[in-house]
Amino acid sequence: MPSANVTYGSFDYTSLLYLSDYSRDFEGGRFVFIDAGSNSTVEPKAGRLSFFTSGSENLHQVEKVRWGTRYAITISFTCDPDHSIGDPTGT
Template identity: 45%
Template sequence: VDAFVADGLSRITRRVSMELDDDGEAQAQFEWVQRERRPTVVAPLPCPDTHRCGVCGRASSRHVASPFEVALISNNAEEAAPGLFHQRGKTARALEDVQLPAVMSLARRALTITGTTFNASLTLAGGLLTRIAAEPDGALQAPSQKPYWEAHVDQDNKQAYDYSALVYFEDGGVDFEGGALIFEDGETILPRRGRLVAFSSGPENGHRVARVERGARTALALWFTCVQPE
């Protein structure tokens, strides 16, 4: 019993400490990322005629989210999932519904990295904190939606999407099976904790998410639009 109580107190203490988010903590996470982040790897691609700014391609960078942010955001998504509608195991919340300062801080960081990487002036157009579980843990099945694993082009969903980004919070092949990001040309990116994957949102980057077969995969999905000159 004593061990059970001690474990419970430890979990509560850890959760409370994770929820603290003052300016000092935000600065600490930013400094960790600046120290640990590896160089961005970029694969350029030809742009379609409709592309509006910057260069086209794909980019990947490790350690964009700190271990603190990874644990905090993953835990938040897991705790929220049972109360949400699910789409065949996928739950999602808009950024404004998450109400977690660390999420917006990470979204701004991803925006800066994506804009710098692709030489584009961007602003945030939308975002979702998503969790895909092999076994649905949402309370209710969302009505008549396409399976999350179908191939698609982000810009077909919304014309204003010029660049897309994903930040991952678990390790594929360890915390879950499946869930890889697969582009139509066959390139496959396995999620890693803290990894950012960014790409131009047009037909050059049609993609799909492999079906999650075990565990759960959490990702912050972001879309950016070009800032047009006045």
């Protein structure tokens, strides 16, 4: 599975904040970094924050959730002003 940067193009960094716990709230749904030598797996835990560069150096996938519900907030960051979101203006 391609990284978010390959998929969406404008992300330089991605963060994931987990809101539910692996094996208590759901089964499956672990985040897996794909490496040639061996994969690295992050087991979601409420309050755990994962932060990584979003380029092809961090290809990843998420396992299919087998039961329960996996909650997470994804926040993506860009360093490119052309892809930035402007500051909100008060009305």
